[in-house]
Amino acid sequence: MRKLLDFVLRKFIQAGTLHVTFSDGSQCVYRGGEKGPEAGLILKTSQAEKALVLNSGLAFGEKYMSGELAPQGCDLETLMRVLMTNIVKQGHVFEEIEDRLRYITRPLKSLNSLKKSRRNVAHHYDLNGRLYDLFLDKDRQYSCAYFQRDDMTLEEAQLAKKHHIAAKLKLDRPGLEVLDIGSGWGGLAITLAKEYGARVVGITLSREQWETSRQRVKEEGLEGQVRFELMDYRNVRHQFDRVVSVGMFEHVGGAQFQRYFQGVHDCLKPDGVAVIHSIGRMDGPGTTNPWLQKYIFPGGYSPSLSETFAAVEKSGLWVTDCEILRLHYAMTIAEWRKRFDANKAAITDLYDERFVRMFELYLIGSELAFRVQGHMNFQIQLTRAVDTLPITRNYMFERKHKGS
Template identity: 60%
Template sequence: MKKPVDYVLGKFISCGSLDVTYADGSTAHYHGAEPGPHAAMRLTTAAAERNLLLNPGLGFGEAYMDGTIIPEDCTLYDLLHVLMLNTMSAGHIGESLAAAARYLRRKKIQFNPESRSRKNVAHHYDLGEPLYDLFLDKDRQYSCAYFRTGTETLDEAQEAKKHHIAAKLLLNRPNLSVLDIGCGWGGMALTLAKEYDATVTGITLSAEQLRIARARAEAAGLSHRVRFELMDYRNVLTRYDRIVSVGMFEHVGIGHYQTFFEKVRDTLTEDGIALIHSIGRNDSPGTTNPWIDKYIFPGGYSPSLSETFAAIEPTGLWVTDCEILRLHYAKTLAIWRDRFAKNRDKAKALYDERFCRMFEFYLAGAELSFLVQGHMNFQLQITRSQSAVPLTRDYITEAENGRKPRSPEGQGEQQSV
């Protein structure tokens, strides 16, 4: 398979350069017309060459996990940087054809009824808390942090993320009822209850996360203000003053977007506010990388804004604010990647070498998707009423800076957050 791979790589590398050692021991150098990073790799088997040619989106990651693609004189991150950068500029005919086929099947791939959603969530989020303690912050926020200055520690940036979201929820009176869809290990719900006097219901499809979240609420003495349930969002019947969802919309599935936003509408009170925080893409609708879909987030997808807004429009909901977080997740993932590397021996003791390679590939590829492939995070503030929030965004900054937010009308006595 060397000859066709050589031909494709010669066309593929348009930016930077790549050295390749093939399975037969021969070497080749590829360089693009545009300056860019350099990396090198060794292909140890003909199967690795074939998979790189026919289905690189899946085959490259699997070959790295198996040790049949090896970075040489560089890191995995360096190698992925060259390849992912060139995917954006030149493309790969094999991957282009595979992506086109995936796009035609994407509704089937992302068909996430309740039973499948539970299975997909368990695949990644029930791996066990010892793994996540190796690289997450102390609150186990497994989503994009918020770097107000860029110099924060991970713990500081994750705290800032929670308070940034709380500010957009306008928690301007005590005992507001909040629904946390996809509550994770409970950190957001516990913060809203403890620091904003909210009464919170967190729902998750992960039995492991549910167990830990309930234990955390009990240990914090907050069980009277926070409850956690193993529940699909489609089964929520109670109405809430506020809804928050962080890092869950990516798992809804494109065929269920309108159902999701209809549930948000029907679950909000008339003057309620929802905040949806999700990974997204800055280009047109696409597909999920097949390696990510198989090994990391089955049924997951980073939506474009166009398809997200298209699902909101028929519901009658107002999008009262939209913020794009461009590089915050890249910074978050860089820290996670560094922490995982420092604790790699512990991860290997929990699992094995192949798992470590899988997780390294996931973290490096995810970080680069934000740096060179147009991924970002968006936060959508959504309401039923156009007057549910103040006329300007000043109240968000005021709340984050410790000032008292104004009432939605901008009048009357201000209450403490």
Template identity: 60%
Template sequence: MLFDRILSRMIRRGTLTVRFPSGATRIYRGAAGPVAGFNLRTTRAERRLLTNPGLAFGEGYMDGEIALLPGSSLFDVMDLLVINWMEQGHAGERIMEKVRWLRRHVDQLNPAGRARRNVAHHYDLNGRLYALFLDRDRQYSCAYFPTGNETLEEAQLLKKRHIAAKLRLDTPGLHVLDIGCGWGGMALHLAREHGARVTGITLSTEQLEVARGRAAEAGLADRVSFELMDYRDWKQPVDRVVSVGMFEHVGIDHYRSFFRTVRGALKEDGVALIHAIGRSDGPGSTNPWIAKYIFPGGYSPALSEVLPAVEKSGLWATDIEILRLHYAQTLAHWRRRFAANRDAIQSLYDERFCRMFEFYLIGSELAFRHMGHMNWQIQLARRVDSLPLTRDYMREAELRAATHQTEPVPQGSSAGLRPQG
């Protein structure tokens, strides 16, 4: 069997047990590592794994054609496969990667209409779904773990403080544009804790409704507004621009347009902070399963793809920070919360949806643990002298926030609520 020969060459760490459609069971042993196993229930699944494994394994699991063997979890299986995949590779997948590379300018073409459809695919799901695995503020982006011991609630609060410090909101009443505002948590934080006026824009009707309701409930509707708007349509000058977890949806052919929009939106002494997922090993392409089922049109870029667009926009990159394993920690929290609420989520959708989302959360976590994914934060300014000469003001702002801000401190351990030196 060809697939048997491929696995024999590929598994160099851990122990993988595979039950084939014929009923035969093979065990592939390498050096010490994870132990896991799965059952290939159909010859169709086996055949598809030979030609397009990046898409076929997830689809096979969703459809029940690939099942876990007793004693194995989906995380165990995927962890073992990813570790060996990164070390040994797969000839069929290397070919498909080249095909995806050639197609990526088409796949990531995101004019306004297509961008709205892509956003709706993922963000206009039943709002209760996200409440069942995110933190209470519905922060659907990488949290910030200074010590690694923070709860999810604490780490998301610290993420907001960290970003606010880089925006240098040193004067009450500054107008902030929040591009890709999600359910409004960042905008509400900046208004409540820093006295900012914030306009959040999104392409998700579900998020828009929730964000507006939250602003009214918090008594901040006079300082925070939310609009259904594409970033390319923004024309009003503002003091600050923030964008968290949205740049992944821009598309590589639109980077120059994005940063030109940011520069055009900023007043002469304005500051922007862009936070996004990236890759440390250079340009690539989006996993085909993720592109089909989770984030159509999405792509996590290398900084080598982003910085040329920044340079051509005329903006200064005044600070760049790389957050390495912070998103792996965040996703692990989401994965555990999803599992704890699986029955409730299944009642909203079905078993296939639950399998799809589990595969997405685990695969994403492993991308940050083993596959070179990270988060980057780029601070931008129009003028070279808009910000202090050192980063000390950021730390000072976070220290002030730890003692003076009014957002409720999450219940649980207080570890990490002060920035670490």
């Protein structure tokens, strides 16, 4: 298996340099024909070498978590940058086979039933709430921020994101009814209520988020204006003036795309406006990394614009605006990583070292997905009627929110 892995790595490294120390102590340097970063990798067991050949997408993360492989002479980010850059360049024959098999089986993995969706959400979002306080902003915005300036703090950029979305919702009068699909810990709903006079219903499948959101509403004195329900979007039976969804579409699964947008259509009043904010990919339909699927976001998938728009087209909704946020999420995750690193000891006490390695790998891999692998965010504005909104974007910039 050592010889086979050597063959794979020689084909795989097309850019940069990778120094590898194998489990028997032998060393080899793999240099690509293109300039790129340089990193080192040590493989501590023959099982790690075998796993990398048979299922590299899953094995790298698992063997890093178990300590059977590690960066050598560099940090984890540098090692992953070399590997992820070369996946974009070419991959290798085994990785290509793995990817094709994942694509064939993708429909089965995206059949997110009501029961499965609740279980998937609980896997990640019902972790100890203290964890999120140790790396998110104070409002616990767990989605892409909006950096209007490079020197913005994470708190400022997350607030800017909320106001950016509010402008697209055209909250031009108080009392508008808003549905927040996938409402997280309640920050967006509370902002729309306090600063725009909206009456908001937030829905989530995370019990931990639901309980926290309800407590925040009480603390803000907004019981008559904001409420949160433990509910799936497929069970909503009321129509709203506005619908917003931030960071939830990625959890729907490809098999549910058409059902999701039909649900948005049915939840909107005839003159309503919706804004959907999601992670996406610029290179067409793909698959979810198997390690990420197993350990971080079961049932998750970052959609391409082509498959998203295909589902919208069947819903009867107008796409009235689409904005691509390219590096905003990379900048957001970079800030999360700084806070995570600063609180690593506390997180280790909360969980253990294996969990810290898992989460560290997730954050670094996610940031690099936006920097080198074509991931981005998109915001799509939708209406049921062609004449609901003005025919130019000027209204998005005319209204000044409080404190601006």
